[in-house]
Amino acid sequence: MDRKYLILSVIVAAVIVLAVAVAVSMLPHEPAANTVYIVYGSEKGDLSYTDSAYQGLAAAQEKFSLATREFIPSDYETLPAILNTTKGSERPGLIITVGFQYAGFTRQLAQQYPDIEFLAIDQSGTGSGNTRSSEITSYGDSYLAGVLAASASKTGRVGIIMGMQSDVLDAFLDGYTDGARAVNSSISVDPAYVHQYTTNGFSDPTVAGQVAEGMYRNGTDVIFACAGYSNTGVFDAANTTPGRYAIGTDSDQSPLGPQFVLASAVKRVDRVVYTGIADHLNGSFTGGNQVTGLNEGVTGIVYNPKFAFYNETVNAWKTQAQESEEKYLVSRTKPVQK
Incomplete structure (x- = not known):
């Protein structure tokens, strides 16, 4: 092959590789399917609602290969900034928010990050395409x-x-x-x-x-x-x-x-958390509003x-x-x- 054409081929290949790299970098960050974030309504150790949610997470960790990150009321507001800077395997595919007080927060996050699935526990009416509102009526x-x-x-x-x-x-x-x-x-x-x-x-x-x-x-x-x-x-x-x-x-x-x-x-918050994670991992997670209670x-x-x-x-x-x-x-x- 003529040296001139060889150099031209190398330049063209390099341009193609660079173009592909730029295009990929411009795509939305792909969330990691096996990374789950959870936001508790209080610190763990309440011997009640929050501990039940944690038990569901712990059961899922035992059953599945899962990376997790936990938030509490004192630091949950850092979550948007973390999502904006987190890439690759550390970026969550599912975010669970536990408690009625997070309804507005969850709705806003779900709108900003349509590529992430959300499980909103006891947040009535927040269900959407990427959000499962799971209300447990007592x-x-x-x-x-x-x-x-x-x-x-x-x-x-x-x-x-x-x-x-x-x-x-x-x-x-x-x-x-x-x-x-x-x-x-x-x-x-x-x-x-x-x-x-x-x-x-x-x-x-x-x-x-x-x-x-x-x-x-x-x-x-x-x-x-x-x-x-x-x-x-x-x-x-x-x-x-x-x-x-x-x-x-x-x-x-x-x-x-x-x-x-x-x-x-x-109130089997643990069961709701575990089921949400399992559905997310096996691809059957759906959005919308769910209400469960004594009958279920x-x-x-x-x-x-x-x-x-x-x-x-x-x-x-x-x-x-x-x-x-x-x-x-x-x-x-x-x-x-x-």
Whole structure:
């Protein structure tokens, strides 16, 4: 081959390689299918909602080859900047946000990063093409907690302490009240919040304990604790007040009060997290809005062995709880202001 044509061929090849490299660099960053980010609603160690989400992640890590990165409320706002600079295998294919407080944040991220899939837990109505909104309604299991409280109460006065006021917590309150009054129409149900308008209510056991002490002094003998880590304050109050009991939430909290925690209304956040990761990895992940609860086995009652004798009494109300949950969910779709 003529030397002139050889040099020309090399130059042409080099130009082609350079053009391809530039074109590839201009393409959107391809997320790594096996990298998952998760944003918790509180720090791990709450013995409740967040720990259940982590258990789902841990189960997925055992089952699949998976790289993960975890965020908490104090650092989740760094996520957009991280996504803008992260490439290759460190870039997530799935981001999980856990908690109603992230609804706006998740929606914004999903719009900015359509190449990433999102699992939004307890963020009603945020579903889209790349976002699965997985709402776990706690109406049904809270209904059964109300049945249990009314069945166990000797004073005819029961209470519920919530971390804060929100649509998600409204399901706890409504279900618990309806269940208790199904058993005893004249029972008093006293609601209270640790911090009504801030998520700090899920991490303040001192204030929760003070609220519980006041309730117990006023004759409430069973409290449904729906406040994350703040539940431990309720349990401390029950422990120091004879004849007073509590019902836990999200995870089995009987070990935290084996003498006074009657049962726990569990919310299988772990199952939702695990299923979302598995679906993402096997290519079956879809967006949209999902609502699960008692009928799907995602919520339920787990009894303290010491008080397992209540199982038969409460289980007799399960069908009614399921039917009431269905009606409750239908009623939420109606454009009626509370």
